[in-house]
Amino acid sequence: MSNSFSPLKSVGCSITKHKFKTSRIVNDRVEELCCTKCGKQMTKTIYGDFVPLNDRYEQINRALNDVAQKRKRAGLITA
Numbered sequence: 001m002s003n004s005f006s007p008l009k010s011v012g013c014s015i016t017k018h019k020f021k022t023s024r025i026v027n028d029r030v031e032e033l034c035c036t037k038c039g040k041q042m043t044k045t046i047y048g049d050f051v052p053l054n055d056r057y058e059q060i061n062r063a064l065n066d067v068a069q070k071r072k073r074a075g076l077i078t079a
Contacts, residue, residue, distance in 0.1 A: 013040070018037065019037055020035055020042060026064050028068075029044075030045065030046055030064055031043070
């Protein structure tokens with residue numbers, strides 16, 4: 001998303017709750033989310049947990065996406 005994270009707006013979100021929207025689908029289990037109000041980025045792990053999107057999770061998501069794309073091209077995954 002084009003929104004950059006704003007700590008000031010995040011304070012408002014801590015009171016009124018974040019409004020997350022899917023910004024990128026990594027594979028069938030993992031997705032990246034961004035708050036439409038403050039720009040905070042989160043990721044949903046394969047276990048269903050929501051964690052802040054940091055460099056480590058960005059690398060993991062990139063690798064998972066690459067594997068999913070290769071499997072899709074090889075015909076191992078339909079859809």
